[in-house]
Every structure is written in structure tokens, then in C-alpha cells.
Amino acid sequence: MTQLVLVLDATIVNVALPKAQIEFGMTDAERQWVVTAYVLAFGALLLLGGRLADVWGRRRSFLTGMIGFGAASIWGGLSHTSVELISARGFQGAFAALLAPAALSMLTVTFTSGKERARAFAVFGIAAGSAATIGMALGGVLTEFVGWRWCLLVNIVFAVLGVLGALAFMKESKANDHHGIDVWGAIVVTLGFAGLVYGLTLAQSGWASIGTVSFLALGVVLVAVFVVIESKTRYPLLPLRVLRNRTRAGAFIVQAVVGAVYIGSTMFLAFHLQTVLGFSPLVAGVASLPMAVTTMALASLATRQFERFGARYVMAAGLLIAAGGMFYLTQLTVDGSYWAQVFPGLLLIGIGLAFVIVPVQNVGLAGVPWSDAGAASGVVGSSMQLGGSIALAVFMTLFVETGGGYGRGSVAGYAAVYLAAGIVLVAGAILSALLVRRAPDAGSSEWDGENAVDWNQRSSSTEASASSKW
The missing domain is CATH 1.10.287 (Helix Hairpins)
Structure with missing residues (x-):
């Protein structure tokens, strides 16, 4: 739920922005800052948030982040000026940077091995992978029927559920061998x-x-x-040993590619549906759902293939299938139909990403020492945020340079963006095949050099001695 709401919040406000801009009389620059303030604070503070979770306590960080995120959402939903709205979005991002790594590291230390771990990370990955398009759909519904402010106020429900769930079910954990920041x-x-x-x-x-x-x-x-x-x-904020493992580094790169696709290209899908096909925000949000629905529907199959074949080839194949979907979208035309030109591409992207997001976070955090779980989780989040930010900037430049605009003449720009996104996915598939190694049991082992080492043995030795080497 936490992962869903944090990624969802990066897109749900996009649908509400036109009406918020009119109500507050915002300039285009101020409107952009409503999005930028969240992404900037979130991306900049993720590593610090991850280390705080390790040292201060993951449950405590989770509760603080969830309460703060809910409070900032209330402030934004009740804001009276553009300055208040932008400030509230910045605070949302800051508390999200504390909340996200705490949730992911809690998952890492709770599910330590075997099929249970693989399935837990599959659920977590599916939530992350489907949240962007769910955010567009939910934003359209809320803006259409109850007002744009509820795109922020809806987070109150998630915050209350998150706090109650943490108090009832989560146990505190932290790195006992680290005493400083x-x-x-x-x-x-x-x-x-x-x-x-x-x-x-x-x-x-x-x-x-x-x-x-x-x-x-x-x-x-x-x-x-x-x-x-x-x-x-x-006491490093990010122990460099987390990055030295080749498989883990490959997973972080793939995570950045996923961020590039979801954050960097979904915005252009919304533009095409509304400005070219003439869909309302509500219909455009619903029309983007096939990608998320397909990803969720294939989660179980993707998990079984991951358990059977390992992450290396499953992720590479998924990235290539998603690339095929992006290449399909390059043939968009002004007079083309949604069902012929958009829907098949979304299905292919959804199928492909199901086989990527199920294993990628599991692989990225496999074998990470208990004491580094929060720091490594911060890297996972940072990879996705920076990948999305880089892609958004590059894609926007490409969109403009190829003649893209904001009307029906923008189709050439969209085609260029989807071509670039497809190339990024192919490059990710190649890197995945080259860097990610297959362990005998991808759900329970650590890739340490050439040998897979049982997580439970490692964990026990770490708890017994703070001087254990990983």
C-alpha cells in the first residue's frame, strides 16, 4: 500500500493541475513546480531516509514518514495559494523519502528467503509498477466528480490505514552495529x-x-x-559494498530503466489521449489502465518464471517485450483509433514490465546485510527517481525538437519519444543479460562474487558479530 501511494502521488496530481492552475492563477512555471517540488525532495533525500531507517529504526521511520506524508497531504488539499500548494508538495516528497526505504527495508528483513520472499517482492513490485497508471485513472475520477483537492486529500485514507497497520503488525528492527549518521x-x-x-x-x-x-x-x-x-x-550513509556486487548494480540499472519508462513516458501517453484523441481526463485515465491491469494479472506467472529460471533472462525478456510495445506506439497517427494504435502497445508494455518489476527489487536487495537494508532500499528508490527525471528531461527535449506541441500536430513528437523509450528498454535488456547472474535459488541467495551464500547463515553471523565481513 505504501509503495502504491508513493508512486501514485507522482502522477495523480498531474490530472488535477489544470483546474488547480485556474483556481490559483498559477503561471506555467508555478504549475511545473507542483510536480518538481515533490520529485526534487523525494529524490534528494532518499539515501538519507534509507540510512535513518537503519539507524533510527525502520518501524519508527515508517510511522513518522506516514504521519508526515498524511499531514502534508492535508495541507496541500486545503491550501489557499500556489505557494502553500508547492510547499506542501515539497514536504510530501521529504516524508516520502523517509517512508519509502523504511517500507522496502522492512520487507527485506521480514522475508529473508525462498518462495515467500520472491512472492512478497512480487506484490511490492506490482504495486510500484501499476501505481503510475492507477494514479492517472484515480486522478481523473476524483477531479471529475469531487474536485481536484481530493487528489491530495485521498492520501488521508492511506495514511490512517498505514499507521494502524504498522502499529498492529510491524516489529521494530534496526542496525545495532551502527550508532551514527x-x-x-x-x-x-x-x-x-x-x-x-x-x-x-x-x-x-x-x-x-x-x-x-x-x-x-x-x-x-x-x-x-x-x-x-x-x-x-x-559510518557511511551508503556503504560502497552495496554497489560493488555486479548483479546488484545491474538490478539498480534496470530499476532506473523502469523509472524512465513509467515516469518519463506515461506523461506523453496522457497528452496523446487528451490532446490528439480528445479524451476527457476521466476517460484518458481509464484508457491508460490496460498496462497496469496486464502487469497485475501476470504477476503470478512472472513470479513462477523468476523462481524457475532466475532473474537474468526473465528480466531481459521482459524488457524486450516492453520495448516491442514502445516501438508499436511509434506508428500513432492523428486520425488513428485507440483500439488499433494504442491498446495493443499498452498490452505489450504491461506484459513485459510484469517480468521485470517482479524480480528487479528482489535481486537488488538479495543478500544485503541486515544493517544495510535501509541504505540499499534508498538506492533502489533513487535509481527509479533519477532514471525517471533523466528520461523526462531527455524525452521532453526530443519531443520539442521533433516538432511536438500540445495539439493534434504533436504526433511526430510522441513517436520520437516512444522510439527513444524502446531503445532505452533494449539497452536495459542487454545490460541485464550481461550483469545479472543467476543464483541456484534467486529468492534465497546472495550473489557474492561467483558463489551464492545462504541469507540466513549470513544474517546469523551478522547479528552475532558487528565485525562480520560481507
């Missing part, structure tokens, strides 16, 4: 990610502008400085 690392990486994400939002209006180049360069330099800090500090 890398403050300088936290400051540097937060500013670095903020620079990258903000620079990418500026890139949508010009890659060569001074602002774009300056913020991107600043972000790259600060991330490099962060890596140096992490290699020397006693």
Missing part, C-alpha cells in the same frame, strides 16, 4: 541529488542554458565528493 555525506549527497534533479527539470527548456549546465555539473561533482567521503567515513 554520516552528517557530511548526508549534506553532500542531498545537495548533489538536488542539483541533478533540478538541473534536469531546467533541461526541459534548454540543455545548453547556464542554469542547466551549472546545476548538472554541481550535482555530478557533489556526488563524486560523496563517494570519496563514503570510502573514508566510519
Whole structure:
């Protein structure tokens, strides 16, 4: 539920923005900041949120994040000015950065091996993979029938359920061998990610502008400085051992590709349905659902194939199928029908991504030490957010450069975006095949060098001694 609402919130507000802009008299720049404020705070603070979950306690971080997210949603839903709305979205993103890694790391340390772990991560992945399109549909329904403010206020329901569920079922867990936070690392990486994400939002209006180049360069330099800090500090915010494993690194790259597809290209689907085909927001939201429904319907099959064949070839095949769906969408025309030109492509994308999102987070967190679960979960979230931000900036530039606009003459721009998205998916499939190794039991083992090591043995040795090597 947590993963669903956090990803859903990145898209549900998009449907409400036109009416919110009219009510508050927002400029186009202010309207964009309603989206940017959430993504910027979320992406910049994810690594810090993940480490706080490890050190402070995952259940405590989850509760704090859920309560804060609900409160920020109420503020945004009841806001009276554009400044209030943008500020509330920023606070939503900040609390989401605490909430997301706490939820994922809790899953990691609760389901430690076997088919149970594979199925738990399948449910989690399906929630993440379907949330973007569900957000568009739910946003259309709420905006149409009860008002745009309920696109924010609906989070109250999720927050209450989340808090009650955590109090009733979650047990506290944290890294007992870590007693500090890398403050300088936290400051540097937060500013670095903020620079990258903000620079990418500026890139949508010009890659060569001074602002774009300056913020991107600043972000790259600060991330490099962060890596140096992490290699020397006693209690790193992100232990570099999390990234050294080739299979895990491959999973993080695939996660970034998934973010590029969901965050970077779904917005253009909404544009095409509304500006070219003339659908209302409600109908456009419902028309985007086949992708999510197909992904959810195939979750069980994808889980069985993952358990049988391992992640390497299942993810590569899924990415190629999804790429086929993107390539299919390149043949959109102004007078084409939804059922002939859009629906088949959405089905292919939904089928393909079912076989990617089921194993990718499981693989990315397989064998991660108990004490690093939150930090690794932060990397998973950061990969998706940065992948989506980069893709959104690149796709928007491509859309504009190929003659895309906001009317019926924008079809060429959409075709260029879907072609680029398909190429990204093919590249992800190649990297998945090259980097991800297959362990004897992908659900229960750690890829440590060439050998798979049983998680439970590792976990026991870690709890027994803080000096255990991974």
C-alpha cells in the first residue's frame, strides 16, 4: 500500500493541475513546480531516509514518514495559494523519502528467503509498477466528480490505514552495529541529488542554458565528493559494498530503466489521449489502465518464471517485450483509433514490465546485510527517481525538437519519444543479460562474487558479530 501511494502521488496530481492552475492563477512555471517540488525532495533525500531507517529504526521511520506524508497531504488539499500548494508538495516528497526505504527495508528483513520472499517482492513490485497508471485513472475520477483537492486529500485514507497497520503488525528492527549518521555525506549527497534533479527539470527548456549546465555539473561533482567521503567515513550513509556486487548494480540499472519508462513516458501517453484523441481526463485515465491491469494479472506467472529460471533472462525478456510495445506506439497517427494504435502497445508494455518489476527489487536487495537494508532500499528508490527525471528531461527535449506541441500536430513528437523509450528498454535488456547472474535459488541467495551464500547463515553471523565481513 505504501509503495502504491508513493508512486501514485507522482502522477495523480498531474490530472488535477489544470483546474488547480485556474483556481490559483498559477503561471506555467508555478504549475511545473507542483510536480518538481515533490520529485526534487523525494529524490534528494532518499539515501538519507534509507540510512535513518537503519539507524533510527525502520518501524519508527515508517510511522513518522506516514504521519508526515498524511499531514502534508492535508495541507496541500486545503491550501489557499500556489505557494502553500508547492510547499506542501515539497514536504510530501521529504516524508516520502523517509517512508519509502523504511517500507522496502522492512520487507527485506521480514522475508529473508525462498518462495515467500520472491512472492512478497512480487506484490511490492506490482504495486510500484501499476501505481503510475492507477494514479492517472484515480486522478481523473476524483477531479471529475469531487474536485481536484481530493487528489491530495485521498492520501488521508492511506495514511490512517498505514499507521494502524504498522502499529498492529510491524516489529521494530534496526542496525545495532551502527550508532551514527554520516552528517557530511548526508549534506553532500542531498545537495548533489538536488542539483541533478533540478538541473534536469531546467533541461526541459534548454540543455545548453547556464542554469542547466551549472546545476548538472554541481550535482555530478557533489556526488563524486560523496563517494570519496563514503570510502573514508566510519559510518557511511551508503556503504560502497552495496554497489560493488555486479548483479546488484545491474538490478539498480534496470530499476532506473523502469523509472524512465513509467515516469518519463506515461506523461506523453496522457497528452496523446487528451490532446490528439480528445479524451476527457476521466476517460484518458481509464484508457491508460490496460498496462497496469496486464502487469497485475501476470504477476503470478512472472513470479513462477523468476523462481524457475532466475532473474537474468526473465528480466531481459521482459524488457524486450516492453520495448516491442514502445516501438508499436511509434506508428500513432492523428486520425488513428485507440483500439488499433494504442491498446495493443499498452498490452505489450504491461506484459513485459510484469517480468521485470517482479524480480528487479528482489535481486537488488538479495543478500544485503541486515544493517544495510535501509541504505540499499534508498538506492533502489533513487535509481527509479533519477532514471525517471533523466528520461523526462531527455524525452521532453526530443519531443520539442521533433516538432511536438500540445495539439493534434504533436504526433511526430510522441513517436520520437516512444522510439527513444524502446531503445532505452533494449539497452536495459542487454545490460541485464550481461550483469545479472543467476543464483541456484534467486529468492534465497546472495550473489557474492561467483558463489551464492545462504541469507540466513549470513544474517546469523551478522547479528552475532558487528565485525562480520560481507
